[in-house]
Amino acid sequence: xxxxxxxxxxxxxxxxxxxxxxFDSGESYADxxxxxxxxxNCYFGVDFSNSxxxxxxxxxxxxxxxxxxxxxxTKTEIINCLVESINFGNSDTSDLLFDNNTSYGNEVKINxxxxxxxxxxxSLVTELYERVPExxxxxxxxxxxxLYVVYGxxxxxxxxxxxxxxxPNKLITDSFTFFNYLGDKNDKxxxxxxxxxxxxxxxxxxxxxxxxxxxxxxxxKEVYEHWMINGNIQAEY
Numbered sequence: 565x566x567x568x569x570x571x572x573x574x575x576x577x578x579x580x581x582x583x584x585x586x587f588d589s590g591e592s593y594a595d596x597x598x599x600x601x602x603x604x605n606c607y608f609g610v611d612f613s614n615s616x617x618x619x620x621x622x623x624x625x626x627x628x629x630x631x632x633x634x635x636x637x638t639k640t641e642i643i644n645c646l647v648e649s650i651n652f653g654n655s656d657t658s659d660l661l662f663d664n665n666t667s668y669g670n671e672v673k674i675n676x677x678x679x680x681x682x683x684x685x686x687s688l689v690t691e692l693y694e695r696v697p698e699x700x701x702x703x704x705x706x707x708x709x710x711l712y713v714v715y716g717x718x719x720x721x722x723x724x725x726x727x728x729x730x731x732p733n734k735l736i737t738d739s740f741t742f743f744n745y746l747g748d749k750n751d752k753x754x755x756x757x758x759x760x761x762x763x764x765x766x767x768x769x770x771x772x773x774x775x776x777x778x779x780x781x782x783x784x785k786e787v788y789e790h791w792m793i794n795g796n797i798q799a800e801y
Contacts, residue, residue, distance in 0.1 A: 565582075565585050566586070566589070567589060568587075568589055568591045568593065571585065571587065572596065575597070575598060575601065580600055580601050580602055581601075581602045581604070582601065582602065582603045582604070582606055583603075583604045583605060583606070584604075584605050584606065585603070585606045585607070586606070586607040587606060587607065587608050587609075587610050588607055588608065588609045588610055591610070592610065592611040593610050593611060593612050593615065594611050594612065594613045594614050594615065595613075595614045595615060596612065596615040596616070597615065597616045598615065598616065598617050598620050599616050599617070599618045599619060599620065599636075600618070600619045600620065601617070601620045601621075602620070602621045602623075603620070603621065603622045603623070603625050604623050604624055604625070605623075605624045605625060606622075606625045606626070607625070607626045608625060608626060608627050608628075608630040609626070609627075609628055609629045609630055610630060610631070611631045612630060612631055612632050612635060613631050613632070613633040613634055613635065613653070614633075614634050614635065615632075615635050615636070616635070616636045617632070617635055617636060617637055617640045618636045618637075618638045618639060618640065619638070619639050619640070620640050620641070621640070621641040621643070622640075622641065622642045622643065622645055623641075623643045623644055623645070624643075624644050624645065625642075625645045625646070626645070626646045627642070627645045627646060627647050627650050628646055628647070628648045628649055628650070629648070629649045629650070629651075630650050630651070631651045631653070632650070632651060632652050632653065632655055633651055633652065633653025633654065633655060634653055634654055634655055635652075635655045636655075637652075637655050637656065637657055637659065637660045638656075638659050639659055639661075640659075640660050640661070641660075641661040641663075642660065642661070642662050642663075642665060643661070643662075643663050643664055643665070644663075644664050644665065645665045645666075646665070646666060646667070647665045647666070647667050647672065647681060648667045648668055650667075650681060652674070652679040653679065654679070655679065657674055657676045657679055658676050660674065660676070662674045667681055667683075670683050670684075670709055671683070671684050671709070672684065682705065682708070683705070683706065683707070683708045683709045684708070684709050685705075685708035685709060686708070686709060686710075686711045686714075688711055688746075688754075688757070689708050689709075689711060689714045690708075691742075692714065692715070692718070692742065695738065695741070695742045695745070696718075696735065696738045696739050696742055697738070698733075698734050698735040698738060699718055699721065699735060699738075699739070702721070703717065711757065711761070712757065712760065712761050715757060715758075715761030715762055716761050716762075716765065718739065718761075718762065719761060719762045719763075719764070719765030719766065720765060721735065722735070722736060722739055722762070722765070722766065722772070723765050723766055723768075723769065723772055726766070726769070726771060726772045726775055727769055727771055727772065732775060732779070736775075736779075737779070740776070740779035740780060741779075743758060743762065743780060743784055744779075744780060744781050744782075744784050746758060746784070747780070747781075747782075747783050747784025747787060748782075748783065748784070750783065755787050758784075758787070758788075759787065759788075759791045759795070763776070763788055763791060763792070764791075764795065764797045767791075767792050767795070767797045767798075767799035767800070767801075768797070768798070768799070768800060769800060770800040770801060773792060773799060773800065773801045774801075776788055777789065
């Protein structure tokens with residue numbers, strides 16, 4: 565099958581299984597019916613807007629730049645597919661099974677409220693956003709699956725704001741309250757995350773160190789000061 569006509573006639577003749585089919589012939593498939601169809605290792609990148617994919621299944625397919633706007637995706641399955649720039653528009657995705665799909669090499673999920681594709685967030689990243697909402701607002705969320713990248717970005721933001729502001733704002737105070745909470749867990753991996761991801765980006769500044777030592781408490785403060793004095797970063801204190 566190489567043409568749109570052949571692909572649609574195949575379905576109309578009662579066939580439902582498409583394997584190794586390239587749908588991208590430059591034509592639109594808007595307003596099509598593919599209910600109960602199964603697509604395996606197919607290439608798309610086409611306009612499927614206003615189409616019926618009820619009970620359909622896509623597996624091992626290239627769905628980059630495919631338009632599913634205003635489609636019936638009831639009990640549709642998209643599994644192990646490439647989904648860069650996929651567009652669900654205003655389709656109802658609440659009943660869509662979206663599993664083990666990747667975008668630009670990262671495993672992603674669908675936010676069924678916004679229909680946007682999002683990276684899987686590490687649990688400590690999710691908790692960070694919940695406890696420090698000001699950072700959630702300014703983060704681009706492109707690397708939510710990369711724990712140290714997200715915490716490193718927060719460290720940079722804190723360093724900038726501590727040195728620029730006369731008094732700590734909500735981002736700063738919420739962040740250090742969160743660090744105290746994490747430090748109380750007495751977990752060496754979390755300690756390493758805080759030292760490498762956060763503290764090493766603050767040690768360069770005496771103002772950052774002074775405020776950090778004021779806001780951090782008990783064991784968390786001890787860890788901060790230990791690596792401030794004994795770590796590899798030249799600290800000003």
